[in-house]
Amino acid sequence: xxxxxxxxxxxxxxxxxxxxxxxxxxxxxxxxxxxxxxxxxxxxxxxxxxxxxxxxxxxxxxxxxxxxxxxxxxxxxxxxxxxxxxxxxxxxxxxxxxxxxxxxxxxxxxxxxxxxxxxxxxxxxxxxxxxxxxxxxxxxxxxxxxxxxxxxxxxxxxxxxxxxxxxxxxxxxxxxxxxxxxxxxxxxxxxxxxxxxxxxxxxxxxxxxxxxxxxxxxxxxxxxxxxxxxxxxxxxxxxxxxxxxxxxxxxxxxxxxxxxxxxxxxxxxxxxxxxxxxxxxxxxxxxxxxxxxxxxxxxxxxxxxxxxxxxxxxxxxxxxxxxxxxxxxxxxxxxxxxxxxxxxxxxxxxxxxxxxxxxxxxxxxxxxxxxxxxxxxxxxxxxxxxxxxxxxxxxxxxxxx
Numbered sequence: 001x002x003x004x005x006x007x008x009x010x011x012x013x014x015x016x017x018x019x020x021x022x023x024x025x026x027x028x029x030x031x032x033x034x035x036x037x038x039x040x041x042x043x044x045x046x047x048x049x050x051x052x053x054x055x056x057x058x059x060x061x062x063x064x065x066x067x068x069x070x071x072x073x074x075x076x077x078x079x080x081x082x083x084x085x086x087x088x089x090x091x092x093x094x095x096x097x098x099x100x101x102x103x104x105x106x107x108x109x110x111x112x113x114x115x116x117x118x119x120x121x122x123x124x125x126x127x128x129x130x131x132x133x134x135x136x137x138x139x140x141x142x143x144x145x146x147x148x149x150x151x152x153x154x155x156x157x158x159x160x161x162x163x164x165x166x167x168x169x170x171x172x173x174x175x176x177x178x179x180x181x182x183x184x185x186x187x188x189x190x191x192x193x194x195x196x197x198x199x200x201x202x203x204x205x206x207x208x209x210x211x212x213x214x215x216x217x218x219x220x221x222x223x224x225x226x227x228x229x230x231x232x233x234x235x236x237x238x239x240x241x242x243x244x245x246x247x248x249x250x251x252x253x254x255x256x257x258x259x260x261x262x263x264x265x266x267x268x269x270x271x272x273x274x275x276x277x278x279x280x281x282x283x284x285x286x287x288x289x290x291x292x293x294x295x296x297x298x299x300x301x302x303x304x305x306x307x308x309x310x311x312x313x314x315x316x317x318x319x320x321x322x323x324x325x326x327x328x329x330x331x332x333x334x335x336x337x338x339x340x341x342x343x344x345x346x347x348x349x350x351x352x353x354x355x356x357x358x359x360x361x362x363x364x365x366x367x368x369x370x371x372x373x374x375x376x377x378x379x380x381x382x383x384x385x386x387x388x389x390x391x392x393x394x395x396x397x398x399x400x401x
Contacts, residue, residue, distance in 0.1 A: 016040065016041070017038060017039065017040060017045075018038075018039045019036065019037070019038055019039070020036075020037050020039055020382075021034055021035070021036055021037075022034070022035045022037055022382065022385050022386075023035060029386065029389050030127065030389060030390055030393075030394060030396075031394060031395070031396030031399075032396055033049070033050070033370070033389070033394065033396070033399075034049070034050045035047050035048065035049045035050075035373065035374060035377065035385065036048045036049075036050075037377065037382075037385070039382075042381045042382060042383075043379070043380075043381060044377045044378060044379065044380055044381065044382070044385065045378065046378060047373075047374040047377040047378065047385075048374055049370065049373045049374040049377075051367070051370060051371075051399050056076060056397070058073050058074075058076070058077065058362065059359075059360050059361060059362060061073055062356075062357050062360040063356060063357055063358070063359065063360070064356070065356060066325070066326025066327065066355050066356055067093055067167060067326055067327045067329055067355065067356070067357060068166070068167060068326065068327060069326070070089065070357065070360070071086055071089065071090070071163050071165060071166070071167075072161065072163045074086055074088070074089045075160075075161035075162060075163055076161060076397050077345075077362065077364060077395070077397050077398050078120070078340065078341065078342065078345075078364070078366070078395045078397060078398050079160055079161060079395065079397050080119065080120045080123045080341070080395060081116035081117065081119055081120035081340065081341045082116075082160065082161050082162050082163075083112050083113065083116045083152070083162050083164055083165065084113055084116050084117070084120075084338070084340045084341060084345065085340070085345065086162065086163065086164060086165030087109055087113060087165050087338060088336070088337070088338045088340065088345045088346075088347055089165070089347050090165045090166065090167050090168075091246065091336050091338060091347075092334060092335075092336035092347035092348075092349050093167045093327075093329060093349065094167060094168065095334055095336045096329060096330070096332055096333075096334040096336075096349060096351065097167075097300065097301070097329055097330065099167070099168055099296055099298055099300075099301060100296070101168060101169045101295075101296055102169060102292055102293045102294060102295065102296060103290070103292060104173075104289065104290060104291070104292040104293065104294050105169035105170050105293070105294040105295065105296075106247050106248065107285050107288050107289050107290075108170060108174055108289070108294060109165075109170070109247060110247050110248075110249070110252075110281065110282075110285045111182065111282050111285045111286065111289070112152070112155070112164070113247075113338075114278040114279075114281045114282045114285070115148050115151065115152075115182075115185070115278075115282065116148075116341065117274065117275075117278045117340075117341045118144070118148065118189070118275050118278050118279070119144075119145050119148045119149075120341030120342070120393070121229075121271040121272075121274060121275050121341060122141040122142065122144060122145045122275070123141070123142075123145065123393075124271060124390070124391075124393035125137065125141050125196065125268060125271055125272065126138045126139075126140070126141030126142055126196075127390060128264075128268070128387070128390035128391055128393070129196075129200060129206070129268075131386050131387055131390045132205075132206065132209050132210075132387060134199065134200070134206070136199060137196050137199060137200065140192045140195045140196050140199075141192065141196060143192060144185065144188060144189050144192050147184075147185050147188065148185060150181075151178075151181050151182065151185065152164070154175050154177075154178070154181065155172075155174055155175060155178070156171060156172065166295060166301075167301050167327060168295055168296035168298060168301040168302055169293070169294045169295035169296055170294040170295065172294070173294045174294075179286055179289065182282065182286055183286065186279055186282060186283060189275070189279060190276075190279075193272065193275060193276065196272070197272065200268070201269070201272075206265075207265065209264075209383075209384075209387060210263065210264035210265040210268065210387065210391075211261070211263060211264075211265045212261070212263055213263055213264050213265075213380065213384050213387060213388065214263055214264050214376050214380070214384065214387070214388035214391060215261055215262050215263040216230075216234050216262040216263075216372065216376065217234060217262060218234045218235045218236050218262070220234075220262075220372070221234040221236065221262060221372075222236065224368060224369075224371055224372040225368035225371070226343065226368055226369055226372070227240075227342075227343030227344040227365050227368065228339070228340070228341070228342045228343025228344065228365050228369075229267060229270045229271050229274060229341075229342070229343070229393075230262075230267055230342075230343070230369055230391075230392060230393075231343065232256065232257065232258045232259065232270050233258070233259035233261075233262050233263075233266035233267040233269075233270045234259065234261075234262035234266075235258050235259060235260055235262065236258070237256050237258050239256045239339055240337060240338060240339035240344055241339045242256055244337070246338065249281075252280075252281050252284050252285070253280065253284065254277045254278075254280050254281050255273075255277055256277075257269070257270050257273035257274055257277065258270065264387055264388065264391040267391045267392075268391065299318055300327065300328065301322070301327050303318075303319055303322060303323075304316075304318055304319050325355040326354075326355025326356055327355060328353065328354070328355055329351040329353070329357075330351065330353060331351055331352055331353040332350075332351055333348070333349065333350040333351070334348070334349060335347070335348045335363075336349075337363070340365060341393075342365040342366055342369065342393055342395070342398075343365030343366075343368070343369070344363065344365055345362075345363065345364060345365060346362070346363035347360065347361070347362055347363070348360070348361040348362075348363065349361075362398075364398035364399070365398070366392075366393075366394045366395050366398040366399060367398060367399055369392045369393075369394060370392065370394050370399060373388070373389065373392065373394075376388055
């Protein structure tokens, strides 16, 4: 809870004090965040961060819509890699219903999951360096991001919030030329990564602004519930794709990069290397991509084909029931989780057997990361506060509380 002005001023004297608000200013804090800081000149002595300004009510809205209608809501969690949210949610429902998705849908999910990871990391790296005054990186990271957007648009007609996942597979198959477009992106990506690498990794100004700044030890990160690149930058090699494999990730060859110091610089290096590892996974997945269906034929979740719907009364009734009343998920509960771009994305879902979720609880990685923000600010400057926030890659949509 934020300190009152009287509580701050009643503390032992530490010099000339000033209370300032960092945020909620989107250009500075990458979202509508607010930290109330006790300052001694430029130095932050103590901070209190507030979580939540959007109040989109994701979890309660899901209770008023069918299981399928909830999919577009998941896009708005981490909107920088929205397909990862689609898959995380659909996988939770599929696990509860014990539905196996077709092989082609599985491989397509892997390909697009890793492209979304690349896109998300680029969205973090480019703007976070802009916050330190280096604008060129922005163009080197957002150009490949735009190419991935074009790939997603070709698949489903949408770019930012795609709603491409379906319980049981995908909305539609990938378009003609999908594989060629994927390989073109993979061919172009190294050039952009190398440019960013050359501009920053050995840049003395960038090193001075990032090394030792916002550092977290492995023990502290685990205590705060960190996952993802921020945790791995602290030296903890936890990755859901390795620790709890899904979609055959255990059969793909890739490394889990880790850092040593847990500071801004290590978070940058880990994300940069993870982009390269995602490229390796995509290359392997493209070799496994074979023709086939992208949606299960399980009648509990799959709409009958149009021909059958127009000519068969049973198919027509099944189509009508799924669309109007929603998929009937057997009564039960489950926690299912995946490795999203910022860490472990978990969905705890409860079904009462009806066509709507009884309860949904999302475990977004950004929520745990932002909890530690106020602790990380102590001893740093205002300029460092903006850099630390950017390095965590907090996405406001995931802090919907």
